[in-house]
Amino acid sequence: MTTTTPTATLVQRYLAAWNATDPAERRAAVEAVFAPNARYVDPLADVTGTDALDALIAGAQEQFPGMRFTPVGEVDAHHDVCRFQWGLGPEGAEPLVIGFDVAMVDADGRITGVVGFLDKVPTA
Template sequence: MNDIVDRYVATWNSTSREERDGQLAEHWSSDVTYVDPLADVRGHAELSELIDGVREQFPTFTFSPLGEVDAHHQQARFRWALGPADGEPLVVGFDVIVLDDDGRIRDVRGFLDKVPA
């Protein structure tokens, strides 16, 4: 599951729409569902648009995993941070992902633990 989380983070860090679309096609189910307190999207196109919005809001920030991945069966939970590469994260979250039978990300449930005021 560490590899899955790395692919997840890499997708969010992608600044190229073409690169991101390739990552979505390879590692995410075509009918993926992504839900967090600020978003509720389905499918590659909507998820890519959501990521574009985050990248526009935080163009120089990067996502990184925090701590260990806890996983069993086809699901994993992990913490992540968004912030400057060498600074304190501005946003910290906690996500649960569920994989489809092909090992691609099918469902994401996100929680925000730290957000800017």
């Protein structure tokens, strides 16, 4: 990700929240990035609020230990909406999972909602 717009910075902070493995650090990141009643929905989850988001991220980290979320491409944004692609895999390696998120952002610069899609998933 090469852009340094406020939205691109927010997406970097969003991915950092997904990568924060220390529970206190992760919780602080979630509360900084997401509005209190933010909703996150993807093919595997539908949660609302920072408690549920924090638990969702912790669960993803348990399911994919040692994996990191990284940006794939640029952030595209207009008005209060942005879209971006991300990868999940071992640091420095080809992502095992690639997803595409659309996020809504409030006037305070926090995410109020995310709709996620999975573009590439490992086969069983």
